[in-house]
Amino acid sequence: MPGGHLTYEDRRTIAEGLREGLAYAEIARRLGRPRSTVGREIARNGGPHGYRADRAQQATEWRARRRPAPSPSPPPAADARGRDPEAVRAFEQLLTERLGGVPAMAARVLACLFTSDTGVLTVAELTERLHVSPASISKGVGYLDQVGLVRRERDNRRERYVIDDEVWYRAWLVGTRSMMLWAETVRAGVDVLGPDTPAGVRLRTASRFFELLNADMAAAAEHFRQTFSLDRDAVPAQKPRPGDGPPA
The missing domain is CATH 1.10.10 (Arc Repressor Mutant, subunit A)
Structure with a gap:
């Protein structure tokens, strides 16, 4: 790898x-x-x-057989929040494997960003966490930026990559665009094979399926975004503490 x-x-x-x-x-x-x-x-x-x-x-x-066996290293210490680093890495690996349709390096970068508390990492930080070259990081980020799953920010001379709360909404939209591409491709085959032939009828049915699936996916994504936005904005009013005077 x-x-x-x-x-x-x-x-x-x-x-x-x-x-x-x-x-x-x-x-x-x-x-x-x-x-x-x-x-x-x-x-x-x-x-x-x-x-x-x-x-x-x-x-x-x-050469590997000639090398002395490494001394057993102590288990990694828990991070500042008390989490087991090995468990975190195992989850990142699982998340990477389950990100179907995303190139391998892009999936690894996305998993790192998604599991970081800040949701923001630099090239140097990603390189250290993934043990790959900056060029590999750049390739993975390029794909994620192209499909809208991350955004780039400039902090002085450093470029940072950011993932926000709407990343899965945008990921879902990427899926809907894929469904629409399938629908258009299959629909083109109807004219080639003939609308009244068995193959043409099969393709027309498939095209309709992808169109309906695309519409349902887009509606579900928009419903999530609106609901999430309402939940995030519904901050309860702070109760006055004893001794607080009336608002000025």
């Missing part, structure tokens, strides 16, 4: 890239890893002309 140890599949990708004559930077882009990682891997295992995936994997496993 990006940010962790290279796998055998990663090494096969490197070997294939070298056979195709690709530059290290292009191979790194295919893997979603820094160019320096690819360069070190190739230099350590025979160079660009002698690199073989199976040999590199065997050498890595041999």
Whole structure:
């Protein structure tokens, strides 16, 4: 996985890239890893002309067996709010896996933002939490910004990424747009296959299904936003304390 140890599949990708004559930077882009990682891997295992995936994997496993076993580290201490960091990380991983349809790095960034108390993180903070390169963070944030799930803010020279209370409303709208795209695509097939043919009738039915689903999803999202806005704005009036005088 990006940010962790290279796998055998990663090494096969490197070997294939070298056979195709690709530059290290292009191979790194295919893997979603820094160019320096690819360069070190190739230099350590025979160079660009002698690199073989199976040999590199065997050498890595041999080096790992020679390393002394690490001393057991003490369990991480609870955070300032008394939460177990391991439990938090496990939940972030679960949330990442359940964010279907979202690219892997974007899902990891979104999970970090969603589980942070402030809902605001910088590139440096995300890099430290996810153990990946700033370029990988930028790629994930780019997708989230494009679909409206995060927004960017500038704090002096630092760029911060922000998630707010309406993120799921916007995520739901992304889903409705996807439904509408399905409806339009399927509807186009009716003319191609003929409206009176069995295939055309099937496509017309599917198009109607997606149109109705889109309308229902949009209405549900708007209902949530209005209800949530009313709940948030309904702040009870503060009761006067004994000794308080009349308002000026």
